[in-house]
Amino acid sequence: MPPRKKQRVDFDKADSSSTPAGPSQPTGSQQDGPRRMVTRAAARGVIQPQASENRVAKPKKKATTNVIVRIQRRGRLQTLPDLPVEIQLEIYSYLEPRDLLLLSRLCKQFHAFFLSRHLNESLWAQARLNAVDLPPRPSFMSEPVFIRLLYSPYCQRCACANVKPIWGWLARYCSKCVDDVSYDPEGVEYYFGQHAREFVARSYPWNLWYDYLKRMFYVYEPSNKNQNRHWYYRRVLLANVKRVIAEWNADRKMKWEPFVQAQEKRLREQMKCAQQCEVWFKRQEDQRLAALDAVRDTRFHDIVERLKESGWNEELEFLGPKGLEKLSKMPLVRQAAKLTPKAWENVRGRIDGFLTDTRRILDEEKREAVLRPRFAALETAIRAHYVRLPRTPDMEARPHYIDFVYNKECRALLDAPGSHEVAPTAFDALLPSLAKRWEAKQKKDIRAVLKGFFPRDIPKRVDLLNLAVTITTCQHTSESHGFPQPGRDPKCPVHFPAMLGHWCMREKAYGEDLPFNDVYACAAMRALTSNEPDSDDEDDEADENDGSDSHGYRVPFHAKSLDTWISRVRISSACRVVEALGLDPMRATMADMRECENMRLLCITCSQSVRSREPNACYTVHTWKSAIRHAMPSCGNGGNMHKTWKLVDKKAMSAVREVERQDAEDAFSTNSRGPYKGAEWCCSLCLDYSATGPTMATHLQIEHGIEPTAQCIEDGTVFADPISPKTQRYAIRPAARVPASAFMASTTAGSRANPPPDAAS
Numbered sequence: 001m002p003p004r005k006k007q008r009v010d011f012d013k014a015d016s017s018s019t020p021a022g023p024s025q026p027t028g029s030q031q032d033g034p035r036r037m038v039t040r041a042a043a044r045g046v047i048q049p050q051a052s053e054n055r056v057a058k059p060k061k062k063a064t065t066n067v068i069v070r071i072q073r074r075g076r077l078q079t080l081p082d083l084p085v086e087i088q089l090e091i092y093s094y095l096e097p098r099d100l101l102l103l104s105r106l107c108k109q110f111h112a113f114f115l116s117r118h119l120n121e122s123l124w125a126q127a128r129l130n131a132v133d134l135p136p137r138p139s140f141m142s143e144p145v146f147i148r149l150l151y152s153p154y155c156q157r158c159a160c161a162n163v164k165p166i167w168g169w170l171a172r173y174c175s176k177c178v179d180d181v182s183y184d185p186e187g188v189e190y191y192f193g194q195h196a197r198e199f200v201a202r203s204y205p206w207n208l209w210y211d212y213l214k215r216m217f218y219v220y221e222p223s224n225k226n227q228n229r230h231w232y233y234r235r236v237l238l239a240n241v242k243r244v245i246a247e248w249n250a251d252r253k254m255k256w257e258p259f260v261q262a263q264e265k266r267l268r269e270q271m272k273c274a275q276q277c278e279v280w281f282k283r284q285e286d287q288r289l290a291a292l293d294a295v296r297d298t299r300f301h302d303i304v305e306r307l308k309e310s311g312w313n314e315e316l317e318f319l320g321p322k323g324l325e326k327l328s329k330m331p332l333v334r335q336a337a338k339l340t341p342k343a344w345e346n347v348r349g350r351i352d353g354f355l356t357d358t359r360r361i362l363d364e365e366k367r368e369a370v371l372r373p374r375f376a377a378l379e380t381a382i383r384a385h386y387v388r389l390p391r392t393p394d395m396e397a398r399p400h401y402i403d404f405v406y407n408k409e410c411r412a413l414l415d416a417p418g419s420h421e422v423a424p425t426a427f428d429a430l431l432p433s434l435a436k437r438w439e440a441k442q443k444k445d446i447r448a449v450l451k452g453f454f455p456r457d458i459p460k461r462v463d464l465l466n467l468a469v470t471i472t473t474c475q476h477t478s479e480s481h482g483f484p485q486p487g488r489d490p491k492c493p494v495h496f497p498a499m500l501g502h503w504c505m506r507e508k509a510y511g512e513d514l515p516f517n518d519v520y521a522c523a524a525m526r527a528l529t530s531n532e533p534d535s536d537d538e539d540d541e542a543d544e545n546d547g548s549d550s551h552g553y554r555v556p557f558h559a560k561s562l563d564t565w566i567s568r569v570r571i572s573s574a575c576r577v578v579e580a581l582g583l584d585p586m587r588a589t590m591a592d593m594r595e596c597e598n599m600r601l602l603c604i605t606c607s608q609s610v611r612s613r614e615p616n617a618c619y620t621v622h623t624w625k626s627a628i629r630h631a632m633p634s635c636g637n638g639g640n641m642h643k644t645w646k647l648v649d650k651k652a653m654s655a656v657r658e659v660e661r662q663d664a665e666d667a668f669s670t671n672s673r674g675p676y677k678g679a680e681w682c683c684s685l686c687l688d689y690s691a692t693g694p695t696m697a698t699h700l701q702i703e704h705g706i707e708p709t710a711q712c713i714e715d716g717t718v719f720a721d722p723i724s725p726k727t728q729r730y731a732i733r734p735a736a737r738v739p740a741s742a743f744m745a746s747t748t749a750g751s752r753a754n755p756p757p758d759a760a761s
Contacts (some may be wrong), residue, residue, distance in 0.1 A: 247259075
């Protein structure tokens with residue numbers, strides 16, 4: 001420990017301040033003799049307050065001059081410098097270099113003692129032998145300088161802390177001081193020209209001089225993140241440059257090449273030592289960090305144990321690994337210090353709010369765990385109300401649980417106190433009236449939205465919901481930033497009433513006004529992660545691919561969301577397809593379009609790009625639904641690429657039918673490569689069974705005794721779910737790739753070869 005600070009005190013002046021000054025008493029300015037050094041404690045003991053009138057002050061003894069008053073306490077090392085040198089050396093011989101470095105910085109007396117030249121070889125060398133696994137000292141460095149390089153974390157120029165060494169220089173400089181203590185290669189050349197006795201660089205080209213520079217000096221290339229400068233710039237330590245110039249100027253008989261070789265030898269020794277020191281430093285740093293981590297782990301373990309004793313056991317279990325990791329990173333918890341009673345009080349005060357929030361979230365999770373099965377029961381009841389056997393695609397266009405949870409009658413059943421289960425049959429009396437009112441309201445709202453996309457002169461008796469050109473798109477299958485998402489159709493049209501069943505119409509993005517303060521509402525918004533009420537955790541990945549797991553929260557169906565996915569460009573694209581079939585787009589309903597199921601269309605733009613004379617050339621033939629999907633704008637084409645259509649004549653329809661039959665047969669194959677590859681089918685003879693093609697074929701054979709053929713798709717025994725974004729692309733019959741030879745055989749002798757044949761009305 002360093003000696004205690006001392007304070008200069010004038011005792012005579014202090015006495016004069018406590019006693020009235022008289023003629024026989026000299027003042028502080030008149031007293032003779034030097035001022036004396038005393039400690040603050042001694043000074044406080046000397047200076048006394050002035051005596052009161054009723055109390056006579058005792059006469060004080062005059063202090064002796066030139067005396068140092070030192071208060072000695074047991075356990076202090078302030079008398080260590082007064083011991084004989086032999087005893088001190090014996091004590092210091094058991095210390096390590098780090099201890100000697102710390103002692104040399106305690107006071108000036110210690111600094112002069114430990115840095116004396118005659119003790120370097122004995123005292124510091126012995127201390128270096130006491131250390132374990134210390135790198136060897138280079139011959140050109142003294143013992144104290146080498147120990148300071150290894151253990152002192154301060155910059156050698158500005159003394160700022162936590163500075164890592166530049167091992168190539170065997171020095172420590174901060175990033176601010178590097179430019180001040182070093183030169184770039186051009187600066188070294190200029191410095192040589194100013195101070196060297198013979199500037200040999202003038203007789204060499206620059207690249208050869210730079211080779212000499214790298215042979216004599218270590219060139220430091222620090223990482224610099226300043227964008228206005230180069231990422232790497234090269235620096236040479238100025239002290240090494242001065243040393244080399246001094247050695248070159250000292251021996252005038254030395255030739256340049258032998259001198260460079262001698263400096264190169266020294267640099268190799270320096271770099272060898274630098275590499276050994278860097279390995280040692282890295283190992284010491286790892287050990288230090290490991291020790292700090294061990295202390296932090298012990299502290300965190302003690303905090304957790306005390307929290308469990310305080311009654312937070314359930315909250316800690318609820319946090320899990322991620323929550324405990326967040327708790328361990330709090331500033332007071334992460335400190336690398338032992339947990340004392342006082343420190344525990346501070347920690348508990350800081351983490352009390354975090355644990356209180358955790359308890360609130362835990363209570364909400366418990367409540368949501370009770371509500372989630374009730375929401376699933378409501379979804380099951382809705383399905384039982386709408387789905388009948390045989391199941392049809394229109395039955396999937398139904399409301400979901402989120403549409404009824406805010407109804408007063410439903411909420412009274414769902415939000416009932418207690419943890420008892422609610423059976424699906426509890427909603428049987430409410431669903432008929434609820435479903436009827438809900439459907440009427442949604443139809444009214446959707447009609448109001450659609451009026452803004454159609455001309456005003458449309459006949460009043462025409463219901464916009466039934467028009468074939470009234471289409472929207474599912475946001476889970478639409479393009480992202482203008483590019484289609486992998487594995488999803490970027491422009492799959494959705495008609496009414498299929499849009500009523502889509503989950504994308506029941507989602508809101510994060511950040512919008514949602515009732516987060518209501519536990520019941522929060523549970524309803526994120527209750528089911530799939531459109532199936534009995535979804536399990538292992539199906540989460542499939543649900544994410546299915547698109548029903550949204551990027552937002554579940555909200556009741558809102559027709560205003562159609563504003564985003566209905567556009568005049570898409571409606572005009574559908575109008576051109578309907579016109580190609582010979583119908584009025586403003587009057588053609590879905591019932592009228594069912595009569596056109598046997599008609600096929602060709603896109604003129606795509607057909608003209610097909611070279612019919614080439615082998616394996618094929619035309620793409622569309623149904624009216626796939627034609628609308630083909631004509632809808634995507635990826636910035638604006639809907640202008642596919643706007644001209646022609647009907648396929650009756651002579652080519654036989655080839656088209658054969659290709660479509662083969663594609664349908666291939667849908668149930670294990671090695672399907674056709675347009676139905678990866679499709680998932682729903683069984684119309686089951687309430688809620690769906691599977692891929694091969695699995696569905698086995699299901700039809702075992703459960704229903706039906707042979708899976710193309711006829712199963714034609715008569716609706718199996719159908720693709722029109723609601724799920726994963727399968728709705730297959731609800732529309734895919735376009736058929738028909739060989740061009742089938743069209744060539746049906747053309748007349750005078751018809752053109754490359755364009756498709758004229759349409760038959």
